Amino acid sequence: MRKLELENGPLALYLGLVMAVAIMAFSPGLLNADSIDMLNQSVTGRYHDWHSPLMTLAWSLLGHVKPGPAPMLVMELLLFVVGTYLILARVFRSAWIAIGAATLIILLPPIFGSLGVVNKDMLGLSLFATMIGLFGADLAHRKARLAVAWVAFGVLMCAVRTDYLPFFFWACAARIWVSLSWRLPKRSTPADALMIVGAVAVSIVAALIFALATAISIGVVNYGALGADRRYPIQATLLHDIAGVSVAHNDNLYPSWIKNRGVTLEAIRKRYATHAGDPLFWGGEPRVPFASSPAEFMELRGAWLMAVGSNPKAYLRHRLAVIACLVKSCTSAYGHFQYATDPRYGNLVDYDRMGLNEPIAGANMRAGYLKWAAGTVLARAPLYIVSLFLCMSLLLAAPWASRPRVPSPVHDHVRTVSGALGLGAASHLLVLGLLTPAANFRYLTPTIFVAAILLLYALFTVCESRWPIRIASAISRLNHRARN
Template sequence: MQVAALLMILGLTVEIAAFWPGIMTWDAIRQYGQAVTGRYDDWHPPAMNWLWRQLRFFAAGPAPMLILQSLLYWGGSLLLVLATMRRGRRGAAATILLLTLSPIAIVLVATILKDSLFAGALLMAAGLLAVSSVNSGVGSGVGSERGSAPRAELAARWLRVVAAMLLVAAATLRFNAVPACLPLLVALAPAAWRRTLPRLAATSVLAAVPLVLALPLANAALRAERSGVELSLVIYDLGGIGRFSHADVFPPTGAPNPVAINRDCYSPISWDRYAWWGEAPCAIGFATLRAPLMQGHGPYGWWAAALAQHPVAYGLHRLTHFDRNVRFWVRDSDLPGLSLASDPNRWGYTVEPNGVQATIATLATASLATPLGWPACWIALAFGLVVLRPSLGTGGDRTTGAPMLAPALAWSALLYALSYLPLSVASEVRYHFWTMAATGIAAALLLGQRETWAVPRWRRALAVGPVAAILLCSIAARMV
């Protein structure tokens, strides 16, 4: 255990030192500007911007956020490793440790992103759940000291409370956070609440309430201005429907030949040409569509009408974009890479080049061109794990000692990834950071156990078949 802890602390130290004070992308630059002024809009999570403003008490710039993201990521992973080792699962613990050292993950943690903060918070919650389950068993054996069991159980309850608070806080960071947080929050509930299917369903509905309310309540509490961020998805879907139906489904903007303009602007990779920040923004885009979309039945009315008229075009658009989003039937060179340096900003925050940073960046870029960097493969693996161990019901998870931790991680990874099928507007691997991390941990906990495979043959085939097929197809696509 001491060796594992030392390796984690070393990894944390190296990552912070190599990427100090943290990589600032355009998103982070906009967010930090709002953290400085204390005036927020809802384009990026106001809760994160508010938190960043509080962290400025310790130091200005990205460094405090870099430290927070790193502590959550490395700390949560360490708790998982230690809890797994205490259950005698040294092989699984070593695998989790190895996954934590992924160059892709290290670069993402070093980049100030809501996705990195989100993944770190969920990892810490999972680690607290694992440790709480170990602690709740302390003192239950023969010869244990009187009173140790109640104290351990009380500590375990407090750890679960903190984990639940982290999950609700994480739900303020992404509009599609609920599918990721819900399985873990359900796993935190008492076993009696999950004993039967009706109880499990009721617990899931009850747990979903604070998660659904977290983001809008946080935005209201911080008086975040409406930015129209929700229009990005509507505009991208209208553009996709128009592209695949060869029809004009936009509200009137006065632009000549909107079908031809849209054909030139649409990309299955992202909606960026419709935004205002690109080098050549589309003549039909956010700036020109914001007012017209509010006419009639509003933006969702335009969206629903286009979908009703061209459902096949909508389906083709969504599937084509999801293919890019999960890096399935694509060439890696056609897709965005990782952010390895800060974008220009008025404060002059930048990561000074150094040998360690360059080595990690090189390894991360190389890994991105392998199955380790293809979310489609991780999604297929998460699906396979859910097939093998689907239950979120009662009982302990004997693979870790944590109540349903591994199945909860697999469900969280899968549901979160699938939420991007209807909701995504861009194709960056950072969106799947949590899916990749959670799937890897769940696989480490489950696949080495004989009982995991003690299922009917058809379920084993259903679990393994998609993983093999997607892996082989992904490789073939890059060789064509």
């Protein structure tokens, strides 16, 4: 890998400071209902596919070092910090400026606050950051070991968060396109244009095949090697969609095995909520049950297809309302954490073995979260303000304080990474719009992360171009004319 203009001392200091601040704020790690469920699985050794079996396995292995969420918190923070630095180091001419920009992004309140939650969402984001950082290094140096590294992190990312697959797909497509574009002619004849279109098509098809193979391999590992129980997590979305269409169509469109358990149209109307399906599942009796067998799931899928096919407008209105709630959840100043307090997850009796304190587990989790919010995030609001001004000062000083590294101000690999990130973020939002069962802020964390990266890329593309010089020259000419 390219040797950056950075000695080991400054990099170690940077990583140490960021890790120390994050661990001080979040140690031993915040847990929601999903986290406790996975932690419980890691102790019992029985996995199911509602959460990532691979992350549960990793958590059980880390439990040999120290029980509880602390080792997983350290691992996800380390991956995210290093990955963010690798992403930004591709574009900045000074390693110190790259460190400042990475700190700015890490300390963005929605991202920094979310990193303290030890769950599949944040580990997926950390793996995503590392994958993109190695992807940029591979584009810059064309080393086989770098390609293997970012693909491996991409596969792990998809195993932890399946909805991150679009990011992996577009990264693969971009890498294949770069490999093909090196061999394309540089002329602009019609035949060359057809070759370019063909290369783009080949890149997309090859990446799609590889992404599908990755998804199939993850399923084989989850159900074959790890023996995870099938619980069909997609059914939460199907049940929520059918409820939305049923309310709009004024008819109970659930399959017969759900109707036979006392779920009536009146009950659906009473507990249907646009932002999430949880009130349907846990809001009271009669609950909308989950499928417990392949036959029930197949019947549920058929009912969903029939409901969507016969009422497409109602389905689209329902999904658009979910997206609107998802966007609205971003309005919180420090990020919106939706922690579950369902007593179903208060089944951890051996707290010492799991490295947990009783006040932050199960039904007492809300009290632990409120205490953390008042004592950590709000108390550290000045940290965000100070770091923002410090990092912005470094960013604005970059064109003058850093030495030129290459003659060209804009690098091809930066444009390629930007394109892959932009297409991946757009595709990820489309997947969320179609498949998310709830409007949860943490689902948008990768979008915010990508937006921050692209904004800094655009800023430095302008700063390292001739535009600052032209603007300064124009101002100088205006001043000269004013004097005369």
